[in-house]
Amino acid sequence: MSLSEYFPIYEKLSAKDQEMLTSLAQLRKVPQGSIIHNGGMDCLGLLVIRSGQLRSYISSDEGREITIYRLFERDICLFSASCIMQNIQFDITISAEKETEFWIIPPKFYKELMARDVEVANYTNDLMATRFTELMWLVEQIMWKSFDKRLAKFLLEEYYLEGEPETLKITHEIIAGHLGTAREVVTRMLKYFQTEGMVKLTRGSIAIVDEVRLGDLAEE
Amino acid sequence: MSLSEYFPIYEKLSAKDQEMLTSLAQLRKVPQGSIIHNGGMDCLGLLVIRSGQLRSYISSDEGREITIYRLFERDICLFSASCIMQNIQFDITISAEKETEFWIIPPKFYKELMARDVEVANYTNDLMATRFTELMWLVEQIMWKSFDKRLAKFLLEEYYLEGEPETLKITHEIIAGHLGTAREVVTRMLKYFQTEGMVKLTRGSIAIVDEVRLGDLAEE
Numbered sequence: 001m002s003l004s005e006y007f008p009i010y011e012k013l014s015a016k017d018q019e020m021l022t023s024l025a026q027l028r029k030v031p032q033g034s035i036i037h038n039g040g041m042d043c044l045g046l047l048v049i050r051s052g053q054l055r056s057y058i059s060s061d062e063g064r065e066i067t068i069y070r071l072f073e074r075d076i077c078l079f080s081a082s083c084i085m086q087n088i089q090f091d092i093t094i095s096a097e098k099e100t101e102f103w104i105i106p107p108k109f110y111k112e113l114m115a116r117d118v119e120v121a122n123y124t125n126d127l128m129a130t131r132f133t134e135l136m137w138l139v140e141q142i143m144w145k146s147f148d149k150r151l152a153k154f155l156l157e158e159y160y161l162e163g164e165p166e167t168l169k170i171t172h173e174i175i176a177g178h179l180g181t182a183r184e185v186v187t188r189m190l191k192y193f194q195t196e197g198m199v200k201l202t203r204g205s206i207a208i209v210d211e212v213r214l215g216d217l218a219e220e
Numbered sequence: 221m222s223l224s225e226y227f228p229i230y231e232k233l234s235a236k237d238q239e240m241l242t243s244l245a246q247l248r249k250v251p252q253g254s255i256i257h258n259g260g261m262d263c264l265g266l267l268v269i270r271s272g273q274l275r276s277y278i279s280s281d282e283g284r285e286i287t288i289y290r291l292f293e294r295d296i297c298l299f300s301a302s303c304i305m306q307n308i309q310f311d312i313t314i315s316a317e318k319e320t321e322f323w324i325i326p327p328k329f330y331k332e333l334m335a336r337d338v339e340v341a342n343y344t345n346d347l348m349a350t351r352f353t354e355l356m357w358l359v360e361q362i363m364w365k366s367f368d369k370r371l372a373k374f375l376l377e378e379y380y381l382e383g384e385p386e387t388l389k390i391t392h393e394i395i396a397g398h399l400g401t402a403r404e405v406v407t408r409m410l411k412y413f414q415t416e417g418m419v420k421l422t423r424g425s426i427a428i429v430d431e432v433r434l435g436d437l438a439e440e
Contacts (some may be wrong), residue, residue, distance in 0.1 A: 064363070068359075078223060082394040087353060090353050090357070108394075116338060116340040122335060125345050128349065129306075129308045132310075136355070137310065143286055
């Protein structure tokens with residue numbers, strides 16, 4: 001499978017631009033845990049995900065974190081190329097949650113392409129609108145949803161992402177980093193979930209015991 | 221002053237598009253308190269602000285609110301034309317905080333223009349990137365900043381926006397709606413600010429007594 005099958009508007013590019021894109025894009029594979037992009041000064045390029053899973057998050061001065069969005073196969077990451085637009089001014093970190101393979105489209109080439117190709121410019125608009133919608137959703141979650149519902153939703157997402165395993169291998173610290181809270185808060189709520197018979201906790205892992213009730217809680 | 225002076229890329233349009241834009245755009249004046257746009261189903265068009273002040277916010281099912289951004293003279297509002305992009309999927313309300321005059325650019329015309337004019341498409345990208353940056357800033361504020369700092373910052377912003385008046389005419393309810401919290405929380409913190417000699421409270425208004433200390437608090 002080549003880049004042409006993963007880049008949605010490839011067919012709309014001129015033959016010359018298709019050739020340029022294919023020759024300039026670099027395929028790279030990184031192990032789980034790699035930091036791929038770090039902050040507003042960094043400008044790696046557009047990422048086109050071939051396989052794996054990336055996480056984009058922000059951090060506070062005190063080292064707390066919250067996940068902004070995740071990227072999966074066929075997703076495209078624009079904010080790792082923030083230098084293509086002067087008005088993108090925020091510090092985001094992108095790390096690999098699993099071994100991930102992706103193409104990097106150089107920012108200089110993409111910027112130049114976007115400036116002259118109306119299809120590429122509008123496609124970039126769509127990408128940004130999608131991320132904007134996700135970010136608005138996150139704001140609503142943070143503002144109006146109580147923490148038990150957010151945690152229930154996160155656990156189920158992880159459960160489905162990992163293919164419904166017997167136990168989820170994830171620490172309370174890592175969950176806290178996804179949801180923007182402190183480890184103690186996660187531990188307290190998980191213990192409550194356990195008392196209610198929704199999960200079973202063992203060292204370093206969590207078993208989903210009552211998927212239906214967790215789902216009801218998340219949907220409330 | 222005509223639309224041509226308020227729409228930043230007017231000069232880059234073809235003579236024909238300039239003429240179409242000018243003839244299709246409608247100038248409208250609304251009184252303070254008007255709801256201009258309400259939710260994702262609504263698609264009024266792009267707004268180009270000639271004078272006044274708009275507020276864009278989201279609401280919870282329980283009627284709590286939080287301000288997402290404000291718009292002033294020469295600002296352009298894209299999300300009142302959410303139908304121009306299918307990936308804009310969220311419900312935002314836009315209301316007039318002061319008497320406001322603006323042009324409405326019809327969404328159908330703008331969408332068609334954006335689809336064929338690379339300058340317009342890239343300009344729209346820049347608009348969205350600006351809002352995205354503001355929204356990221358808001359997430360950081362909500363997540364990492366304590367409420368006293370956010371309130372201090374908001375009071376000073378209002379103070380400067382209103383031209384440093386003797387007293388700010390604003391209710392605790394309205395402040396709560398800007399900052400996404402309950403009225404009681406605002407009242408409690410304002411009373412604490414008063415005890416500390418930073419503000420003086422009277423019915424329906426707030427006097428800024430110690431601008432410097434409020435500023436220090438907001439900057440911390």
